[in-house]
Amino acid sequence: MPSASADSITQSATNLLLAAHHLRHHFAGQTVLEDISLELHQGEVITLIGPNGAGKSTLLKILLGLLTPSEGSVWRRPELRIGFMPQKIQIDPTLPMTVRRFLDLARKPSQKTGIANKTILSREQILQDLNMNLLLDKPIQKISGGEMQRVLLARALYTQPHLLVLDEPVQGVDIQGQSELYQYLNQIRLRHGFGILMVSHDLHIVMKHTDQVLCLNKHLCCSGPPLEVSQSPDFITLFGAQEPGIAVYEHHHNPQQCEHSHGESHIHLPAEQRFTHRASKPKTFGTHAHDADCNCDTDTDAPLNKS
């Protein structure tokens, strides 16, 4: 519940991973963050959106403990393992280092903590899932931007995180790759059970995989489930109404009672990609149900928009 007041944050809650209380931050006297409180639970996905300079990365740094806030406090669950995927990293171009070596440098997780994920992610599985095997022996400085994003995600997952923190994870990734990356994140989140906190500008792709959206512009303008936030006047002021063709709507699937409520085209994807559908002309957020011939079998099935 990201918009909760500090008073309502109960740190004793068994599945609470992280909580921030009345954070403020100034750089050289200039206020960058004002009175931010939030909490994030196991298995929850929170997406932080906001215009450039809104303070998103600063907030992440404070939550990760990389920056001390000017005021307020952050509580992290003891023994919390955080896998962090930064926006970008600098690697000395003269350093002889392959992708494999870079990944091997990832910190090995301590064996036991008081926090349990549903499953263990093996390194082999991560490499296979992210289609990394052909990259492993390449010099890390020679790989493309999109490949680098996959490497950084793999490195974050190597830590067996309880919380995955992603700062604009699809930067430099093509549209198809963006959708696949978010689908993958959603799949492993469900399988593994960790929480996700991410910064994204890709509203139309990211929102459907998000439980809570925090709209930041130095202060929290609005927050809540994607549908609610998308209709908030503050959101519309910052981002405009959703453009035709990129609108996102939630998909509530009932395999027993499978009906389309809007007559839009419906493309079925293989099971491993079945988080997205394309709909012909959605203009606003809405609700989507399936046809009787629909074979979808999970609640994670969700629509993508077709232009």
Ligand SMILES: Nc1ncnc2c1ncn2[C@@H]1O[C@H](COP(=O)(O)OP(=O)(O)OP(=O)(O)O)[C@@H](O)[C@H]1O
């Ligand atoms: N170390 C710093 N010293 C001084 N000012 C800083 C520092 N880091 C960030 N800022 C300023 O704080 C404000 C918020 O920056 P931040 O990087 O958190 O924004 P953001 O929302 O992540 O932006 P973007 O979407 O462009 O990545 C900006 O005005 C930025 O110039």
